[in-house]
Amino acid sequence: MFDFVSFIPRAIVQGIPLLFGCTGETLTEKSGNLNLGLPGVMYVGGISGVIGAFLYEQSVGSAGVNGFLAVFIPLICCLLGSLLMGLLYCFLTVTLRANQNVTGLAMTTFGVGFGNFFGGSLIKLSGADVPSIALSATSACFKKSLPFASNLGWFGKIFLSYGFLAYVAVIIAFVCAYVLKRTKVGLHLRAVGESPNTADAAGINVNKYKYMATCIGCMIAGLGGLYYVMDYACGVWSNDAFGDRGWLALALVIFTIWKPNVAVFASILFGGLYILYLFIPTGMNLAVKELYKMLPYVVTIIVLVISSMRNKRENQPPASLGLAYFREER
């Protein structure tokens, strides 16, 4: 019998970083910016949190860690790091009107390098006397779940066994979905992504919306990196461990046809697909497991193809996705 009670929590834990990344990127893409630097942003978010937490733990010693500060400092560092990445992307693509694909790929190179460099050299640079970055005290604060969750059997395990960031991810996704769909700000933002010329003519400040959406999107995505390190990986940074989750988050954006509320469930599905190979009894045939890992990408391609074939207007990518806007260009 397939073990759902242990499968679902693991799928959710896998899905949360994707959900953060996907929500952030959806917001960004709705403004017409295709940020291929998402993997880099998530790396920078993760490592910024790690640097903050590491310096804090070093300064107070792991016994004297204050629960509030242990969460607050990495959180702020993470948001700041990913905000800077977002500003960089906006400055290059919105203000300087650079090509978005090239800028994004350069940001991924930079961000992944940044993460791996500081992840690998933080100890040497700060002259600390520890063998590896293991932020167990900070991680414990991030992972703290409700105290009575473990008494509730399968219900507690499936719904209540996660750190607070997991719930934050879900809340942010629903808030984003609401803002995009039901508020004036969301309407303006979608207008900017669909047709910046029209939006500009209607008196919407296109550059402001692009900046805001991309920066906020990057900050949300950065939290995904933080969640991965602090909660999923128990505060242990290892280089390249984050892997291709950033790209998977990009795939998820397409899969959810630019709807954050769908992303809440789709991210769990993707998380499940990501670890499905661990639960499928394939015996000794390890090779087949590699084919299962292909599933999320194949599913995404199928969704992409079907949505373009059906050509329904509300399921299309924002019309000006990937294009820089210059008012004087006609």
Place this chain on the structure above:
Amino acid sequence: MNKQNKGPLVHIVKRAALPWYGSWGIRALAILLALVACALVTTVTTGENPIAVYAAMIDGAFGTVRKTWITFQNVAILLCISLAVTPAFRMRFWNIGAEGQTLIGCLATASCMILLADKVPNWLLICVMVVAAIVAGAVWGMIPAIFKAKWNTNETLFTLMMNYVATQLVAFFVIYWEVPKGAGKIGIINQSSELGWLPQLGNKYLLSIVVVAIVTVLMYLYLNYSKHGYEIAVVGESERTARYVGIKVEKVIVRTMVVSGAVCGLAGLLLVGGINHTVTTTIVGGRGFTAVMVSWLAKFNPIFMVFTSLLLVFLERGAGEIATDFGLNHSFGDILTGIILFFIIGCEFFINYKISFRKAAGKEE
């Protein structure tokens, strides 16, 4: 001073074409500034002397004869993949799936080497490898193109996903053919018999360099002096114009991506048959993404690409040397590469646009 009739403080206008020395001057300035910024970052984060770091980089890329050969071999492979993506980019088809197209070429080559090694004579094996690699790459490039042509499916996202499908396919076959069982890798294929290894020209580095040099010239001619190249340029500039003058846009899209994928497959052939003699999931090593930047930095001109790929390979090789010399993490090179790219990307703005400040009142126009 009258306070009305003020325009905005800065005003941005599109420039007419700059003379070539103007645009290259701006780019050179950007690279210079980037190197200064990199030096600052290096000093702040590591406390090393930046001059020593740059000296170590040059030493890492060109320090010995062997290092120089490897540098040029890496340039050749990166250049080959960059050339591959260029026709598609000229058509404004954002193919960021070169990684997967190359990888599938690698896989095709390796499978020929493994499956046919003892069954056919060596010359035939090599011919089969060449065909298999090129066809595999072409097919991998053609799939997104068909959907783009027929249903206008977003090609950036499609090709991106195809990379990971290719990676997992390779992962599958690596375990399927692993030697010895349980090792999780294939190891050097046909190590003793050297069956299916591409012949050497002089030394083991020269073959790929020569092949890519030929491809560079051919691609330059194809893009600039052939009917196909002209059609690509027209489709890239305006699809409507292309339709109006009777170019079959769908056909051009598919055909161009087949060319693109085929050259990627060729790069895969060189990687497996000529250089590594094995296949792993990371054999392409992100070059498919780097190639996008190489191609774009060179303004999609095959000849300039020689220099931009040299620049990026130099950074990568140099950074490897820094890592060992100063005991730093290997990824430091990625940070430097990123910074330099940001500067070059940013400087394009000053080539294409001109900033005019509001004139102070009373001054002449």
